Structure formats: C-alpha cells, structure tokens
Amino acid sequence: MSAKVRHFLQFADFDAEEYAYLFRRATWIKRKFKAYEPWHPLFDRTLVMIFEKASTRTRLSFEAGIQQLGGFAVYLNTRDSQLGRGEPVEDAAEVISRMSDLVMIRTYKQEIVERFAARSRVPVINGLTNEFHPCQVLADIFTFLEHRGSIRGRVVAWIGDANNMCNTWLQAAEVLDFKVHVSTPPGYEVNPEVARVRPNGHYEVFADPIEAARGADLVTTDVWTSMGFEEETEERRRAFHAWQVNAEIMQVASPEALFMHCLPAHRGEEVTAEVIDGPQSVVWDEAENRLHVQKALMEYLVLGQMGE
Ligand code: CP
Ligand code: NVA
Numbered sequence: 001m002s003a004k005v006r007h008f009l010q011f012a013d014f015d016a017e018e019y020a021y022l023f024r025r026a027t028w029i030k031r032k033f034k035a036y037e038p039w040h041p042l043f044d045r046t047l048v049m050i051f052e053k054a055s056t057r058t059r060l061s062f063e064a065g066i067q068q069l070g071g072f073a074v075y076l077n078t079r080d081s082q083l084g085r086g087e088p089v090e091d092a093a094e095v096i097s098r099m100s101d102l103v104m105i106r107t108y109k110q111e112i113v114e115r116f117a118a119r120s121r122v123p124v125i126n127g128l129t130n131e132f133h134p135c136q137v138l139a140d141i142f143t144f145l146e147h148r149g150s151i152r153g154r155v156v157a158w159i160g161d162a163n164n165m166c167n168t169w170l171q172a173a174e175v176l177d178f179k180v181h182v183s184t185p186p187g188y189e190v191n192p193e194v195a196r197v198r199p200n201g202h203y204e205v206f207a208d209p210i211e212a213a214r215g216a217d218l219v220t221t222d223v224w225t226s227m228g229f230e231e232e233t234e235e236r237r238r239a240f241h242a243w244q245v246n247a248e249i250m251q252v253a254s255p256e257a258l259f260m261h262c263l264p265a266h267r268g269e270e271v272t273a274e275v276i277d278g279p280q281s282v283v284w285d286e287a288e289n290r291l292h293v294q295k296a297l298m299e300y301l302v303l304g305q306m307g308e
Contacts, residue, residue: 006301007117007124009110011134011171012196019176021305022296023142029299030292033068040070041299041306045101049127051077052084052107053227057263058127058135061290062104062298069295074100093119101302108228123301125294130164130228131194136262137168138297139289141176143282144218146289147258151178157216157253158182159209160243160270161236165222165262167195173202180204183212185239209243216253219280220260221245221270237269246272250280258282 007013014022032039047066049059063073078084083092089112096103097120105113106127117124126134144151155178158166162184170190173180180203182190192199206212213219224240225233250257259271259281267273276283299306 005121005123007120008134008297008301009113009117009124009126010132010196011137011168011175013134014175016176018300019138019141022138022293022300023145025300025306026142026289026293026296029295030289033292033295039068041303042066042101043070045069045071045302046099047071047073047102047104047298048096048100049073049075050083050096050103050105050107051075051127052105053128055106055127057287057290058104058106061294062127065291065295066102066298068291069298071101089115090119092116097121102298125297125301128164128227130226132168132171133164133262134168134171135290135294135297136165136286137172138293140220140260140262140286141172142293143260143286143289144258146285147282148217148256151176151218154178154217155215156180156218156220157209157213157249158220159212159245159249160184160221160240161188161224161226162190162195163222163226165220166190167197169220170195170197170203174198178202181206181212181216183207183209183243185243187239209249210252213245213249214252216257218258218260219245219249219253222262223264223266224270240270244270244272245275247274250275250278260286263287 049062066073093116102123104125104127108130110129110131113126141151158169158180169180174197182203183206224236259275261283265276
C-alpha cells in the first residue's frame with residue numbers, strides 16, 4: 001500500500017527534473033505569498049512534526065508553511081511523548097501516519113527516519129539527521145538560483161566539518177551536476193559510505209581550505225560541533241581553528257562568490273562577523289527560503305505535480 005508514497009529522506013531521493021519542478025514551484029509559491037494571495041492546496045491536511053533535537057528555523061518554517069497552505073501542524077517531541085520512552089519506531093509510524101497527511105522528523109540516526117518511512121502510510125520528510133539535512137540544501141540551492149542562476153557546472157567550497165550539511169551538498173552535486181571542493185581538518189574527513197556518494201565523483205578533497213575556496217562560486221560552512229556531538233566541543237575547537245571562513249578565504253574565491261551558512265552560526269569560530277554580515281553573505285535569504293521551498297515540497301509530496 002505504501003509503495004506509491006514518496007518520501008524526502010536524503011537529497012538523492014529526487015532526480016534533477018523533480019528539483020527543476022520544485023524550484024519553479026517554489027518561485028511561484030513565493031511570489032504569491034509576497035503578494036498576499038492565499039494558496040490553500042493542503043486545506044484541512046495535518047502535518048506532524050517530531051523533534052528529537054532543538055530547532056528554530058525548521059520548526060517555524062514547517063509550522064508556518066503548512067498553515068499558509070491551509071493545513072495544520074502538530075508538534076511532538078521526545079521529552080513529553082511516548083517516542084522518548086522506547087516505543088518502537090515502527091509502532092509510532094503506524095499510529096502517527098493513520099492520523100496525519102505528512103510527517104517531518106528531526107532526529108539522530110538516519111536509520112530512524114528510514115524505519116519510520118518504511119511503515120508510514122504518508123510521506124515523511126527528513127528535518128535533519130546526523131547524516132543529512134536535505135531541506136536546508138534544497139533552500140540553499142534555490143537561493144543560489146535566485147542570486148546567480150543554475151548551479152550546474154559551478155564550484156561549491158565546503159570548509160569545515162564533514163557533517164550532515166556537507167554530506168547533503170555531496171549528494172546534491174551528483175544529482176544536479178556541480179562540484180564540491182571540500183576541506184576538513186584531519187580526522188574529520190568525508191566518508192563517502194555515510195554520505196552515500198561515489199568516492200571523488202563530484203567532489204574533490206583539499207588539505208588547505210584556501211585551495212578549496214580558490215575560484216569557488218559559493219563558499220559555505222557550518223558549526224564545528226553539530227547537535228549530538230557536544231561532548232567533543234573542546235577537542236573540535238582545537239582541531240577546527242584553521243577552518244574558518246574569513247576575508248582571506250573569500251578573497252581567493254570568485255569575486256562573484258556568495259557565502260552561505262545554514263545557521264545558527266558562531267561568529268569568530270567557523271565564520272568571521274565580517275564575512276557573515278558582509279556583502280557576499282545571503283544567509284537571511286537562505287533562512288527565509290526554507291519556508292518557500294518546503295511549501296513546494298509539502299505540496300508535491302501530498303498532491304504530486306500541479307499545473308504551473
Ligand atoms: N538551519 C536549521 O535547520 O536551523 P534550526 O536548527 O533552527 O532548525
Ligand atoms: N550541522 C548542524 C546543523 C544545524 C542546523 C547540526 O546538525 O547541528
């Protein structure tokens with residue numbers, strides 16, 4: 001029965017044509033929203049949002065987004081639901097998906113969203129796992145498109161941890177045919193098996209972050225310590241201090257290069273205030289675009305392609 005249900009658990013779940021559709025649709029939905037024209041294709045539908053980790057942008061953009069599409073959101077977290085008390089994820093999926101039209105999950109292991117989706121009667125969206133953050137990269141590429149046009153054939157420099165954001169960029173490069181130049185400190189390298197990409201396919205590894213950034217069309221980074229790795233904070237501060245996006249890094253990138261960060265950011269750690277608050281930074285557009293692309297995503301998962 002669930003064979004026809006589509007999920008968005010990693011960037012590789014959709015192909016380039018589907019992304020082209022989603023970006024066109026997000027542009028249309030964003031324009032309508034800015035003109036205060038109501039659009040309620042998900043009237044009366046219910047989105048369940050499950051959070052095992054903290055969030056500002058993801059919760060807000062999904063909750064506001066489903067309401068703007070005419071539906072409702074239910075927020076569950078592991079502190080005050082049975083999800084944190086050992087109920088099997090398959091049982092939770094059976095129950096939750098009988099009472100809703102769409103589910104968004106932010107959790108630790110990717111395996112959890114996959115087990116949930118395997119038993120869900122409704123589409124499941126990955127709102128961040130240790131391995132992937134596909135909704136964020138969807139917003140980031142839409143933001144690049146708005147500012148610079150197609151990302152095909154471009155170079156994205158990833159400076160820092162080979163985390164969920166980095167893995168998702170690597171998958172996106174394969175699907176949308178661009179390159180990622182990655183520089184991580186020793187000991188924090190990309191693991192292609194975890195990222196589920198071909199080793200060195202659409203990415204190249206650089207020991208020196210300056211070399212990774214040279215000529216790049218987009219420079220991006222993320223926190224040195226992701227959620228769930230807090231006990232490594234001090235060790236990571238020492239290992240990552242030279243992997244900071246600063247003026248020197250931006251200077252070797254293309255003069256047209258954009259700077260992106262999924263946020264929340266730590267000024268003075270992975271990025272300087274000068275860069276994140278500077279003229280090449282598009283971080284607020286990135287954050288806003290979470291709303292618009294996820295509205296297109298929710299509409300697509302529940303209703304399929306709509307006339308444009
Ligand atoms: N970028 C992002 O996902 O932010 P939140 O952790 O605030 O949801
Ligand atoms: N890599 C970060 C992203 C936060 C949105 C984390 O997982 O904590």
